[in-house]
Amino acid sequence: MPRIRHRAIAAGVLVAVLGMASRTAAAAGDVSLLVNGDFETPPRAADGLPSGWKASDFSTAGVSLVEGTRPGGKGKTCLKLQGGGNGLFSELTRLHPEASLRFTGWVNSDDPVTPKSPIYVGLAWYDAKRTPLSGGSVGGVNFLYIPMPKGTGWRPFEAIVPPKFTLGRQVIPAGAAFVEVRIFLLEYSRPVLFDDLALTQDAPSPAESSGPDGPPVRALENP
Ligand SMILES: [Ca+2]
Numbered sequence: 001m002p003r004i005r006h007r008a009i010a011a012g013v014l015v016a017v018l019g020m021a022s023r024t025a026a027a028a029g030d031v032s033l034l035v036n037g038d039f040e041t042p043p044r045a046a047d048g049l050p051s052g053w054k055a056s057d058f059s060t061a062g063v064s065l066v067e068g069t070r071p072g073g074k075g076k077t078c079l080k081l082q083g084g085g086n087g088l089f090s091e092l093t094r095l096h097p098e099a100s101l102r103f104t105g106w107v108n109s110d111d112p113v114t115p116k117s118p119i120y121v122g123l124a125w126y127d128a129k130r131t132p133l134s135g136g137s138v139g140g141v142n143f144l145y146i147p148m149p150k151g152t153g154w155r156p157f158e159a160i161v162p163p164k165f166t167l168g169r170q171v172i173p174a175g176a177a178f179v180e181v182r183i184f185l186l187e188y189s190r191p192v193l194f195d196d197l198a199l200t201q202d203a204p205s206p207a208e209s210s211g212p213d214g215p216p217v218r219a220l221e222n223p
Contacts, residue, residue, distance in 0.1 A: 011146070030200040034093055037197035058088075081183065100161065103160075117150075120182070124178040125172070
């Protein structure tokens with residue numbers, strides 16, 4: 001059983017999340033920091049994995065690129081995971097620790113069992129030396145669980161992780177310089193598709209770096 005399972009499940013953290021994205025993709029002017037989050041780049045010849053992504057301590061036997069895209073998508077390819085214990089991590093992506101990090105994307109599955117989805121999507125944090133950090137002000141593990149919206153078929157998700165001043169909620173940990181997207185399945189045999197994953201950050205503003213109220217948190221869901 002993967003070590004990360006215990007870490008992931010123990011990460012009972014709160015995260016600002018919108019089940020249905022009001023901004024289903026990076027808005028005009030935003031450029032995703034995540035390499036090949038749309039999975040349109042041909043797979044690497046060496047291992048067949050998507051460019052910009054890497055194997056993890058999960059199996060990649062059930063990882064593939066397949067034809068298709070999310071509704072309204074411009075691409076032709078999306079990521080497919082199938083089988084518990086399969087997963088993929090992104091390469092480390094440099095982030096600005098003083099600005100809220102927005103993680104958006106699309107997921108396609110049948111309705112996962114409740115209350116907790118066996119579809120694990122989350123973020124992990126690393127310092128400037130690419131050493132793993134634990135998960136911010138809440139939780140001691142390096143995995144911020146992003147709940148996937150319930151439902152079937154293609155559906156968007158959006159999570160916003162603020163840099164600070166959100167008492168009792170998950171924030172970008174102090175010292176974070178890189179972030180990694182992690183996607184994996186546990187005890188879930190049916191196919192799950194992902195497309196148009198993006199990490200975006202606005203330029204830090206005075207309100208985000210020093211305001212008493214911090215950045216907006218529009219909804220909360222306890223995973
Ligand atoms: Ca795509």
